[in-house]
Amino acid sequence: MSEHLDSFAMAQQQLAAVAERINLDPNVHEVLKSPKRELTVHFPVSMRDGSIKMFTGYRVHHNLTRGPAKGGIRFHPETDISEVKALAFWMTIKCAVVNLPFGGAKGGVACDPRQLNLAELEDLTRRYTTEIAILLGPDKDIPAPDMGTNGQTMAWIMDTYSMLKGTTVPAVVTGKPIAIGGSEGRIEATGRGVVTIARETLLSRGNQLPDSTVAVQGFGNVGAAAAKLFYRSGCKIQAVSDVQGAIFNQNGLDILNLEDWVKKTGTVVGFPESEPLAPEELLYLPVDLLIPAALQNQLTGENAHKVKARYIIEGANGPTTPEADKILNDKGVVVVPDVLANAGGVTVSYFEWVQGLQSFFWSESEVNAKLEQIMVRAFGQVNAAAKKHNCDFRTAAYIVGVGRVAEAITALGIFP
Template sequence: MTAVADAPAPQSTIAPGASVLADARSQLRTATDVLGYDRGVYEMLATPRREVTVSIPLRRDDGTHEVLVGHRVQHNFSRGPAKGGLRYSPDVTLDEVRALAMWMTWKCALLDVPYGGAKGGVRIDPREHSQAELERVTRRYTSEISPLIGPERDIPAPDIGTDENTMAWMMDTYSVQQGHTVLGVTTGKPISLGGSLGRATATSRGVAHVAFAALADRGITVHGATAAVQGFGKVGRYTARFLAEAGMKVVAVSDQYGAIADERGLDVPALEAHVDATGSVVGFTGSDVLDGSALLELDVDLLVPAAVEGVLNAGNAERVKAKAIVEGANGPTTPEADEVFRRNDILVAPDILANAGGVVVSYFEWVQSSQAFWWSADEVESRLAARMDIAWRDVNTAARQRGLALRDAATVLAVERVAQAHLLRGLYP
């Protein structure tokens, strides 16, 4: 059964999700104050246009049954159809999904991608379910939300706990219901099903582009500079690879099982092979064991938090020594930590800029699907680099002109673009 979530579902009161949503709204409030917008504009931009909560009955492989809960939040449509990932995590809450959908709206606007923001989530631990069970969950979730998605309505993509297989199942389920193949309903699909070359590593490439620009801004030469990467999943793994390929020393990485370090610089290709063989960075030959929280406090040139929200906060911000922080994850820095970093002159490249490479190449995939014409990997990567460079320059210019930190400048730019689109379109009726 599908239910429109007019009132918050019980799980939305869980503190972490509520905290993330409060952070997102705080950033929006700052931007609307800078822009001189009244409270009505703030309320319009702070409130999702549509959100649904669905129950997902699952028949386990052993014949038992359980019921999961899923959400889809469509935050804004002023600049185009909604766009945003689908995550599978035991920590999913409705408030978290609301916050992530809002950040997606700003991210799309900042990179001048003609989408609004959306996000989806299912409260499930994918590590505790078989591939067949995950397929059944995905197809049921897609069936429940199918009236709300589509190439011109809302286009899901992979996120934490989901991948190209998830997107293939979603695309197939939606297509079966429509009676014909609809490649553009999802992005991040396998290449053989209309996916784009370069999509799998796009977020990481964007993070690397911004990291190099941030280091240059601080007068730091990329070759030989040191980096620590928190998270070794879809974003962190390839970010570490691209940083190492550029000549940086990746001295520490972590995943959900632990952290490792080597002050000489980790052999990233060998580490990737180790992770493929063992499932974790832990136990990598020649590395030292490191406490996961200590990674965030290492004395490095670059810190890339590429895991989850809120890891840089009031409790550890004063101990962070990195010269630049480039956010691979969504919302890894709380407002309290941001204030500390401003005071300590630590450059922070915000998530809506730094990790926007994924949505940019998702847009490229959507365009290719609509045209049935596919670009080369070099074309995709050159177009991505151009978009990231323009966005970096725009944010830096706005920061200097308005005397703002990069996060505030990026949010102001994005909010202004969304608000202008809304005001030009007007209200109906």
């Protein structure tokens, strides 16, 4: 359903648009146009049927001016170097928007984790870790979970890296299980950030979160957590989808019952308190809030004119193409970009990293309070930039983020 658009080309378009808007120093623009380094690895994994299969993995550092590299690792069949470079770029901007002391990174392996058993997944993860270990370290590059990976994946990465170093290194990854140094509140942090930003966006326009209608594309880690928090905030969740299909209920889905259904069946499809919905139709429902929390390039120049939602809060990375952005802005749809809307995950990853370095841990309520403070502050700064420059939220977020990175690049200068 998505138009063909190279992910990194899309990211560069977004950078070029804001560079022109803020008269960015051409030298700084030149630095930001390219990643600092990109590593591609090909490695074998012994499958349980006795065969050996080759996999391709990536790790990209976009810019490290503001601190060590931070970014998730995804296991997905369509992962390629262009996607990983774009995601690393967006991480650079995202960390700067919420003012975290990190640069942007991203990694991934082209694989379908659903086609691998647990032992194969562990072997793949550990071998991939050894291949990219030259880049990793708590003061160099700190991975986190992303699409197709989770706390267990991070535990394997941490253990493999620790074995290579000869000592336990909890701060080398974030998104770990609590038992080995993970942070309270990390699992639902991205979804919680999405809901916080949605609330602040509505408030800035004189509206309230309770009784708002919501459609959530993607019922994975981000979408499911966001849906539950929207539900608890008094919203009416009319539709949700996953990779197998979509469901709809005009009067609102009971998200707690839906969670139980998904645990039993592995999908939202067939939920008794719903009717089936064509997955693409979810994007066109006349709801207050549309939450794309699945893949990139879901809203494109081909379908953006069908969108009837008043607000789009990007739970996924890069779900809206530049062409779609223009159509949506012309229609008066408020789009809150990924680099702000889904920054809750990296924010609590920052908390986990700090806790790991200090071996001093915070309660879930403390984590959630600190997350709320950072997200509300970041929204206020982006909203102020939007008013000052008379622009949309994506442009405003890039003005804030690129501005901070540019300031750091200028301050440090070029070595030698």
